[in-house]
Amino acid sequence: MNGKVAVVGxxxxxxxxDSQRSVGSLALEACREAxxxxxxxxxxxxxxxxxxxxxxxxxxxxxxxxxxxxxxxLWSTCAFPPSINAVxxxxxxxxxxxxxxxxxxxxxxxxxxxxxxxxxxxxxRAPWRIPLDGSxxxxxxxxxxxxxxxxxxxxxxMDAFGSRREHFxxxxxxxxxxxxxxxxxxxxxxxxxxDYLDSKEIASPFCVYDMDVPIDGAMAVVVTLADRAVDCARxxxxxxxxxxxxxxxxxxxxxxxxxxxxxxxxxxALWQRTGLSIADIDVANIYDGFSILTMGWIEAIFSGxxxxxxxxxxxxxxxxxxxxFLGRIPMSPHGxxxxxxxxxxxxxxxxxxxxxxxxxxxxxxxxxxxALVTNGxxxxxxxxxxxxxxx
Amino acid sequence: xxxxxxxxxxxxxxxxxxxxxCQRQELLINRCMDCHAWHHFPRWLCPVCWxxxxxxxxxxxxxxxxxxxxxxxRPVAWIELVEQVGLRIxxxxxEVEPSNVRIGMEVRLGWEDYGESFLPVxxxxxxxGASLGVDK
Numbered sequence: 001m002n003g004k005v006a007v008v009g010x011x012x013x014x015x016x017x018d019s020q021r022s023v024g025s026l027a028l029e030a031c032r033e034a035x036x037x038x039x040x041x042x043x044x045x046x047x048x049x050x051x052x053x054x055x056x057x058x059x060x061x062x063x064x065x066x067x068x069x070x071x072x073x074l075w076s077t078c079a080f081p082p083s084i085n086a087v088x089x090x091x092x093x094x095x096x097x098x099x100x101x102x103x104x105x106x107x108x109x110x111x112x113x114x115x116x117x118x119x120x121x122x123x124x125r126a127p128w129r130i131p132l133d134g135s136x137x138x139x140x141x142x143x144x145x146x147x148x149x150x151x152x153x154x155x156x157x158m159d160a161f162g163s164r165r166e167h168f169x170x171x172x173x174x175x176x177x178x179x180x181x182x183x184x185x186x187x188x189x190x191x192x193x194x195d196y197l198d199s200k201e202i203a204s205p206f207c208v209y210d211m212d213v214p215i216d217g218a219m220a221v222v223v224t225l226a227d228r229a230v231d232c233a234r235x236x237x238x239x240x241x242x243x244x245x246x247x248x249x250x251x252x253x254x255x256x257x258x259x260x261x262x263x264x265x266x267x268x269a270l271w272q273r274t275g276l277s278i279a280d281i282d283v284a285n286i287y288d289g290f291s292i293l294t295m296g297w298i299e300a301i302f303s304g305x306x307x308x309x310x311x312x313x314x315x316x317x318x319x320x321x322x323x324x325f326l327g328r329i330p331m332s333p334h335g336x337x338x339x340x341x342x343x344x345x346x347x348x349x350x351x352x353x354x355x356x357x358x359x360x361x362x363x364x365x366x367x368x369x370x371a372l373v374t375n376g377x378x379x380x381x382x383x384x385x386x387x388x389x390x391x
Numbered sequence: 392x393x394x395x396x397x398x399x400x401x402x403x404x405x406x407x408x409x410x411x412x413c414q415r416q417e418l419l420i421n422r423c424m425d426c427h428a429w430h431h432f433p434r435w436l437c438p439v440c441w442x443x444x445x446x447x448x449x450x451x452x453x454x455x456x457x458x459x460x461x462x463x464x465r466p467v468a469w470i471e472l473v474e475q476v477g478l479r480i481x482x483x484x485x486e487v488e489p490s491n492v493r494i495g496m497e498v499r500l501g502w503e504d505y506g507e508s509f510l511p512v513x514x515x516x517x518x519x520g521a522s523l524g525v526d527k
Contacts (some may be wrong), residue, residue: 021435022405023403024403024405024434025436029435029436042441067435067438068438069438069439123402123403123404
């Protein structure tokens, strides 16, 4: 992209464990706020991209288009998660000329299938349910009982590379420390290493703090070409490069020989397409749907395979209870999915935009000019490098 | 009316008022308190002016058939309500022979007991409705 496309609007609904709101209302609010943030109106938006929720009811683009009364939409799509995929689609759409202003959104909800407490709430009954079977092979797995691929991958990482629970704890604690500066974050109570190590294991070896926190919430952005972006209400944040997808092998089981592949491929592409290196990055919003996924990205970005634990130890600031890679790069100032809440990576992108505008408020990283955003896991992941207008 | 006693109804915070109105045999349609536009299905904000000052308001129950289908056990139709051009609700048509249903036919709201809830139905305006049961 090399700065030819820019993010010009960001929008949030309230984020909450129990919003007392419908998921549709959250999506509409986030989208309305993103359009207003850009200084645009309903007639300007001619593209809308959402995320297909795979295992849960989806808020389709058509719902947002009709709910906001958008009269001029000529491009829409529903991409597979994580969130960044909808935005990459929107970037491609404005770059190709399919539309001028693409609104990209995602909405998450604690549907009745997501937990026992949600199941007891009559207002959380899903209208329908779609089984997720990306590998088309689940009938060969499910008869043997529920597996947890993230727990298995974490255990395998510890066994192969000597990583310990403390290293994953530093990821979780970093994000909680950051979240305490983010008024939107759902989890703000301080988290100590002792809390982490003492907590009940959900699926050995990981505990509740290794998992993102399910919430009700929605987020959105508006993207457009750089020459239109300068006329919008906010400082443009330019897309230097974006990549998504995942190469084979990827049968969704997170085997050790597959685990690092997509992260490494995507990061190599981003550096090659921009001529940049990690030395040019001021803030890194690294995906944390599970802490083991963060470990995989950290190894692809900073250290190489199997060196993540040592890298995290080097970056750990015991006094501040947070990570600073290369002695300066903070990770996820918004608190990530682990603490801000589970928007499948959308918060990582919105936070990067606010950081690069200098509008991140209490979480602002002084002088941030370039941000790296990563989302997802094998076989569905993506990443982006963004820069401020001052870079 | 406790929601927990209505296990089949699938409500959201946006549709709760509609369904609760049905329990009372009252057809509530969302109206914007800022620009006064009506909308249906129920949503959290006004699709015309984006205001979130939305109120479910009882309608007159008068309308006309704009589209219909005869594939089921009785006719079903989209009824445009007299409150606003383009304000449409999908309901069964009763007390009319399928072969007599016409686009543009004037109809009037009534209610049927589905056990789970009362549901709105419409019948031709010129029918007396004596056999329809509860009527509002």
